[in-house]
Amino acid sequence: MSGSFQVRVEGVQFAAAHCATIGETCEPMHGHSYEVAAEVDGALAENSWVVDFVELKSILRKLCHELDHRFMLQTESRILKIESREGEWEVRTPAGAVYVLPASDVVALPIDNTTAERLAQWLSGRVWQAVGKKAVNNIKAVTVEVWEGPGQRAAHRRERLPVD
Numbered sequence: 788m789s790g791s792f793q794v795r796v797e798g799v800q801f802a803a804a805h806c807a808t809i810g811e812t813c814e815p816m817h818g819h820s821y822e823v824a825a826e827v828d829g830a831l832a833e834n835s836w837v838v839d840f841v842e843l844k845s846i847l848r849k850l851c852h853e854l855d856h857r858f859m860l861q862t863e864s865r866i867l868k869i870e871s872r873e874g875e876w877e878v879r880t881p882a883g884a885v886y887v888l889p890a891s892d893v894v895a896l897p898i899d900n901t902t903a904e905r906l907a908q909w910l911s912g913r914v915w916q917a918v919g920k921k922a923v924n925n926i927k928a929v930t931v932e933v934w935e936g937p938g939q940r941a942a943h944r945r946e947r948l949p950v951d
């Protein structure tokens with residue numbers, strides 16, 4: 788039998804703060820109620836499963852929990868001057884604003900900007916790692932969608948590299 792199957796979980800939520808940058812400008816700090824979905828494409832493994840819904844949802848919930856009620860800091864920003872000190876992060880914007888945040892309130896993300904696109908990409912990497920640990924190699928792709936608000940969504944799809 789050919790074709791592939793998709794398994795999708797959705798409606799996992801978290802609330803977090805960020806300052807995305809655009810050009811040389813940094814947005815004022817603000818927050819969103821985010822919603823996340825993950826879709827796994829693959830062939831059926833033993834017992835006619837692609838991936839266990841419960842497991843996929845639990846992976847997504849754990850990841851959203853890491854971000855929930857935190858300030859999401861783009862540590863690879865090309866614009867912000869970021870310094871990690873004992874117990875705190877200092878963030879300077881090009882306009883001269885300085886944020887000093889307790890480390891416990893910050894989730895440091897190795898991305899250049901906290902856009903919904905980059906968050907989706909970061910999450911798809913983590914979901915891929917997590918399902919990859921459990922699953923056999925029936926999984927072909929992982930897509931993560933991030934809603935920054937109602938009707939405003941970015942997605943990232945990560946595919947298995949062809950093996951030769």
Ligand SMILES: [Zn+2]
Nearest residue numbers: 805807817819
């Ligand atoms: Zn925002």
